[in-house]
Amino acid sequence: MKQWMPGATRYKKQKKEALATLIDGGVKVESWCAIKIDGQNYLLRYMRALSLDQAWKVASNSQHEIEAYHFETMAAVTADDGNIEAKPVLDMIPDENLF
DSSP states (O other): OGGGHHHHHHHHHTHHHHHHHHHHTTEEEEEEEEEEETTEEEEEEEEEESOHHHHHHHHHTOOOHHHHHHHHHHHHHSOTTOOOOOOOSOOOOSSGGGO
C-alpha cells in the first residue's frame, strides 16, 4: 500500500491539472480505494464516464503531464490481468444532474 501513497500525494498537489484531465475525458467520477482481501492489499479504482472508450481515447492523447504520470503509475501497480470491466446494475443518485 505504501507504493500507492506517493501517487495520491502527487495527485492532490496537482489537483487542478488532474481534474482538467477528467473533464477533458467526460469523466464524472474517479475513485481510488485501498482495500484488503484475505490479508492482501489491493488498490481498487472506479471510474464512471459518459463514455469509457472516449475517456481512454482522450487520456491516451492528453498533453497533461499528470496523465503521463497516471499511466506510468497504473502500469506499475496493475497486475497483468488486473483490469476488470463491470457493468452497473443499479445507480442510487440523489442528484440526477451528476450523470
